[in-house]
Amino acid sequence: MQRVLVIRIGRLGDTLLATPVIEALRQAFGPGVEIDFAASPGASAFILDLDKRVNRVFPIAHRSTPWRLHRVKRALERHSHQFPYDLVINLECGHECDDFIRFVEHDKFLGRPLVETQHRKERHCVDTEKSIYADFLGRDITREAGTSLKLKLDTQQLLVPAGVKYLVINPGFSGLGKAGYRSHRAWPESHWLRLVELVRKDSGWPVLVNGTAAEQTFFPGLLEAPGVHSLMGSSLPTLVQALSNAQCLVSVDTGTMHLAAALATPVVALFGPTNPQLTGPYSKKVASKVLVSGVDCQPCVKTAAQRKCTLNRCMTGLSPEMVYDACLQVVPA
Known part of the structure; x- marks a missing residue:
C-alpha cells in the first residue's frame, strides 16, 4: 500500500x-x-x-x-x-x-x-x-481529474421540504465588512433581489441564501424577500447538504463556489476584479457558467486600477436577467 x-x-x-x-x-x-x-x-x-x-x-x-x-x-x-x-x-x-x-x-x-x-x-x-x-x-x-469530494455526513434538516427544487445563492465573500476592505467582488443587493424575483416568478423555486452569521447585516432586504430562506451562520455539513441537493448555486468568487463544483452541483459564478482563468470553478462532472461583464479594466485584482476603482462596473454590469439565463443553461433539464 x-x-x-x-x-x-x-x-x-x-x-x-x-x-x-x-x-x-x-x-x-x-x-x-x-x-x-x-x-x-x-x-x-x-x-x-x-x-x-x-x-x-x-x-x-x-x-x-x-x-x-x-x-x-x-x-x-x-x-x-x-x-x-x-x-x-x-x-x-x-x-x-x-x-x-x-x-x-x-x-x-x-x-x-x-x-x-x-x-x-x-x-x-x-x-x-x-x-x-x-x-x-x-x-x-x-x-481527467477535477475537483471532487466523497463525504461521510449525517443527514441535516434543511429549510425546504424534501423533493422541492431550490436555488442557493452566495452573495458574501471573505473580507466583506473588514475595516478598510473594498468590496469589489460584491454584486449589488438590488441585483440579488431582482434575481430572486425572476426565479420565483418563472420557476417558483425557493431561494436559500448562504453566508456567515456576520454577513446577515449586509443583506437585510434580501433575507426578508418572499421565498427566501437564510443559511447564514449554518454549519459546514448543513451547507454541504444544501448545495448537494440544489438545482444550482449562484455565487461571487469565493470558497462556496468551489465547494459546489466539488459536490457536482451546477455553478453560475460572477467574476469582477479576479481572474476566472486562474481561479474559476474546476469540475469535470458538471456544467458551470462563468459570467464577466468584459469591461476593459478587468481583471484588476491587486493592481492600481483596483485601488482607484469607485464604480465597480465589472460587477454592476452583470444584469440579473443575464445571471438567470445562465442558471437555466446549467440546470439539468
Missing part, C-alpha cells in the same frame, strides 16, 4: 482546488492508497476530515513557524518516522513549506523546493498544481 502526504495549506477554496490530486492518486495507485493532508485548520481541515478518501489531516496553523516550536508539525514529523511516506506532494507555490522536505520522512518528493512553481494568469491554478505531479502519476490520469 502506498502512503502519500499532500501539502496544501490555504483557505477552503484553495483546499478544494487541490482535490484533483486525490483522484489522480487513486487512479495511479489504486483505491487503497493512503492519503494524508497537511492543511489549514478550520474549514479546510474539517472538509478533508469528512472525505472518505482521506486517511488523516494534519491542521497546520502558522506554516512559517519553526518545526521545533510547532506542535502539529512535530507530530507529523514523528508520524512520518514511524510510517514513512512513499510520496510527498507539495502543492504550495510559496516558500513557507519548503522545509517539509527536511523534516518529513519520505522516499519521493514532488514540488518545492525541488522545482519552482509559479501561477500564470492565463493558466488555471489547478493546472499549475497538476504540473507538479503529472509526469509522476501519468498525464492522462492527471488531465
Whole structure:
C-alpha cells in the first residue's frame, strides 16, 4: 500500500482546488492508497476530515513557524518516522513549506523546493498544481481529474421540504465588512433581489441564501424577500447538504463556489476584479457558467486600477436577467 502526504495549506477554496490530486492518486495507485493532508485548520481541515478518501489531516496553523516550536508539525514529523511516506506532494507555490522536505520522512518528493512553481494568469491554478505531479502519476490520469469530494455526513434538516427544487445563492465573500476592505467582488443587493424575483416568478423555486452569521447585516432586504430562506451562520455539513441537493448555486468568487463544483452541483459564478482563468470553478462532472461583464479594466485584482476603482462596473454590469439565463443553461433539464 502506498502512503502519500499532500501539502496544501490555504483557505477552503484553495483546499478544494487541490482535490484533483486525490483522484489522480487513486487512479495511479489504486483505491487503497493512503492519503494524508497537511492543511489549514478550520474549514479546510474539517472538509478533508469528512472525505472518505482521506486517511488523516494534519491542521497546520502558522506554516512559517519553526518545526521545533510547532506542535502539529512535530507530530507529523514523528508520524512520518514511524510510517514513512512513499510520496510527498507539495502543492504550495510559496516558500513557507519548503522545509517539509527536511523534516518529513519520505522516499519521493514532488514540488518545492525541488522545482519552482509559479501561477500564470492565463493558466488555471489547478493546472499549475497538476504540473507538479503529472509526469509522476501519468498525464492522462492527471488531465481527467477535477475537483471532487466523497463525504461521510449525517443527514441535516434543511429549510425546504424534501423533493422541492431550490436555488442557493452566495452573495458574501471573505473580507466583506473588514475595516478598510473594498468590496469589489460584491454584486449589488438590488441585483440579488431582482434575481430572486425572476426565479420565483418563472420557476417558483425557493431561494436559500448562504453566508456567515456576520454577513446577515449586509443583506437585510434580501433575507426578508418572499421565498427566501437564510443559511447564514449554518454549519459546514448543513451547507454541504444544501448545495448537494440544489438545482444550482449562484455565487461571487469565493470558497462556496468551489465547494459546489466539488459536490457536482451546477455553478453560475460572477467574476469582477479576479481572474476566472486562474481561479474559476474546476469540475469535470458538471456544467458551470462563468459570467464577466468584459469591461476593459478587468481583471484588476491587486493592481492600481483596483485601488482607484469607485464604480465597480465589472460587477454592476452583470444584469440579473443575464445571471438567470445562465442558471437555466446549467440546470439539468
